[in-house]
Amino acid sequence: MADPIIQIEKLSKQFVSGKQTKKVLENVNLTINPGEFISIIGPSGCGKSTLLRIMGGLDTDYEGSVYFENGPIKGPGRERGFIFQDHRLLPWLTVEENIKFSLPESTENVEKIIVENLEIVGLQDVRKAYPKQLSGGMAQRVSIARALSNQPKILLLDEPFGALDAITKMHLQEEMLRLWEMEQITMIIVTHDIEEAVYLGQRVIVMDTQPGRIKQSYNIEQSIPRSRVSPEFHRQKDKIYKEFFEEKLQTFYYTI
Ligand SMILES: Nc1ncnc2c1ncn2[C@@H]1O[C@H](COP(=O)(O)OP(=O)(O)OP(=O)(O)O)[C@@H](O)[C@H]1O
Numbered sequence: 001m002a003d004p005i006i007q008i009e010k011l012s013k014q015f016v017s018g019k020q021t022k023k024v025l026e027n028v029n030l031t032i033n034p035g036e037f038i039s040i041i042g043p044s045g046c047g048k049s050t051l052l053r054i055m056g057g058l059d060t061d062y063e064g065s066v067y068f069e070n071g072p073i074k075g076p077g078r079e080r081g082f083i084f085q086d087h088r089l090l091p092w093l094t095v096e097e098n099i100k101f102s103l104p105e106s107t108e109n110v111e112k113i114i115v116e117n118l119e120i121v122g123l124q125d126v127r128k129a130y131p132k133q134l135s136g137g138m139a140q141r142v143s144i145a146r147a148l149s150n151q152p153k154i155l156l157l158d159e160p161f162g163a164l165d166a167i168t169k170m171h172l173q174e175e176m177l178r179l180w181e182m183e184q185i186t187m188i189i190v191t192h193d194i195e196e197a198v199y200l201g202q203r204v205i206v207m208d209t210q211p212g213r214i215k216q217s218y219n220i221e222q223s224i225p226r227s228r229v230s231p232e233f234h235r236q237k238d239k240i241y242k243e244f245f246e247e248k249l250q251t252f253y254y255t256i
Pocket residue numbers: 015016017022024042043044045046047048049050051
């Protein structure tokens with residue numbers, strides 16, 4: 001088997017503000033193999049975004065070890081692309097300029113990169129448009145094209161479809177699976193949505209809170225194309241819901 005693409009061992013993280021110290025992640029261990037599609041779910045505040053930021057090299061202040069392809073992660077890198085809930089396109093630049101801006105100055109064949117990646121997300125026609133002229137789904141597609149233009153080995157997605165309507169969200173989920181198959185990029189998606197986690201992930205990692213930690217990991221056995229209506233899909237979804245969220249939601253209900 002190939003070496004892991006990400007290897008996290010005994011990761012702990014705390015935030016210090018003034019005299020207060022808040023333990024956010026405790027003893028997180030996680031190995032991700034190249035080409036895997038991993039979903040991470042868990043309650044709000046359990047440290048999902050913090051974990052993703054650490055994997056992306058946006059936060060390097062932690063205890064334990066976090067390795068990317070056998071080397072410690074020292075900062076952000078083009079091989080690890082980020083996609084956030086908001087598209088984060090620069091409003092004063094057109095679609096093509098946004099993509100160009102994300103590439104290093106020395107990049108050759110910029111034109112070809114722009115064309116190819118807009119084609120992948122089906123947006124060849126909007127390259128001269130400004131972000132405000134796009135729908136939410138289109139803008140998020142552009143941010144996916146922008147990330148792909150940098151030829152990442154990993155895409156780190158932090159609730160990427162959380163702000164979209166249900167239909168657009170389903171379309172983009174399909175697109176993500178298609179991309180994953182086509183480009184063989186390792187995908188790590190953080191989501192609140194159990195259905196999304198099970199639909200996309202080969203493995204669903206469930207985190208818990210205070211302090212944030214990994215509670216359980218589920219292998220999802222599904223063929224591609226995946227089905228949202230198969231008994232197996234519902235069985236997997238229901239199992240995760242029952243084991244982790246039902247009790248929490250009932251407790252919440254009875255305490256309000
Ligand atoms: N820069 C920061 N300074 C201090 N505390 C922080 C900082 N960033 C995050 N935290 C705290 O760390 C904890 C985990 O935050 P994080 O954003 O990783 O959670 P999350 O699981 O992504 O939550 P959500 O599902 O709401 O996005 C929270 O309690 C948050 O308040």
